[in-house]
Amino acid sequence: MRSPIVLLPACVNQIGAHPYHTAQLKYVAAVASGAGATPLIVPALGAQTDFDALLDLADGIMLTGSPSNVHASLYGESVFDESLPQDAARDATTLPLIRAAIQRGIPLLAICRGFQEVNVAMGGTLHQAVHQVAGMADHREQKGQPLEQQYALAHRVLLEPAGHLTQMLGGVREIMVNSLHGQGIKQLAPGLAVEARADDGLVEAYRVADAAGFTLAVQWHPEWRLQENPDSMKLFHAFGEACRIYKAGRGGVP
Numbered sequence: 001m002r003s004p005i006v007l008l009p010a011c012v013n014q015i016g017a018h019p020y021h022t023a024q025l026k027y028v029a030a031v032a033s034g035a036g037a038t039p040l041i042v043p044a045l046g047a048q049t050d051f052d053a054l055l056d057l058a059d060g061i062m063l064t065g066s067p068s069n070v071h072a073s074l075y076g077e078s079v080f081d082e083s084l085p086q087d088a089a090r091d092a093t094t095l096p097l098i099r100a101a102i103q104r105g106i107p108l109l110a111i112c113r114g115f116q117e118v119n120v121a122m123g124g125t126l127h128q129a130v131h132q133v134a135g136m137a138d139h140r141e142q143k144g145q146p147l148e149q150q151y152a153l154a155h156r157v158l159l160e161p162a163g164h165l166t167q168m169l170g171g172v173r174e175i176m177v178n179s180l181h182g183q184g185i186k187q188l189a190p191g192l193a194v195e196a197r198a199d200d201g202l203v204e205a206y207r208v209a210d211a212a213g214f215t216l217a218v219q220w221h222p223e224w225r226l227q228e229n230p231d232s233m234k235l236f237h238a239f240g241e242a243c244r245i246y247k248a249g250r251g252g253v254p
């Protein structure tokens with residue numbers, strides 16, 4: 001029996017003289033080892049994408065993090081800081097893909113930038129600089145520090161008692177998470193249900209309330225040192241199981 005196929009939409013990055021479609025190794029490895037699925041990196045072709053062809057192949061979708069920001073025009077704002085990286089090709093690919101996948105009930109796991117993309121795709125907005133908002137903490141990593149420090153556990157998140165994440169993690173009320181983001185949720189999109197918040201009230205996880213399939217979006221990075229974090233392993237295991245159930249429900253072969 002073939003393993004479920006999980007699509008990972010790529011970023012576009014300039015490496016030397018050429019632009020590339022890229023996905024970080026830790027996300028690809030997390031899908032394979034954490035979810036027990038076959039990762040399939042999808043180029044950021046935007047409107048040229050045959051979304052139906054891709055979704056016919058997909059048993060799940062994982063939206064990765066990225067240093068680039070979702071373009072502010074996609075939630076009705078102008079960009080506050082043009083010096084920060086953007087990725088229009090990724091935006092043009094992921095936002096329609098997200099809406100189509102949710103429509104089909106395809107399992108969806110969204111991480112960091114992916115968490116922000118789903119909120120925007122469903123009609124929500126973002127703080128472009130959370131640390132500049134009165135009463136909010138600074139959720140950014142200390143760039144230039146070793147990665148072990150940048151991805152170290154940074155703050156707790158309080159889980160919604162009746163949420164799916166609480167159930168997934170065996171009933172715990174809070175967990176410690178890493179934090180590598182300058183942007184965050186301002187207005188949660190209609191139809192999204194909060195799963196966790198930071199102490200400053202920032203939404204750190206949600207699900208699509210009436211989605212037919214598994215949906216979980218988290219602002220932190222469960223893929224980081226996945227095997228060493230039991231909570232992250234439970235999260236990826238649940239995602240993998242949802243992908244297997246989805247695959248079985250559609251006869252398994254596209």
Ligand SMILES: N[C@@H](CCC(=O)NCCCC(=O)O)C(=O)O
Nearest residue numbers: 065066067068112113181182183
């Ligand atoms: N640019 C957005 C999202 C931040 C994000 O995804 N950070 C992780 C980048 C590196 C990685 O993928 O591990 C923001 O700043 O809020």
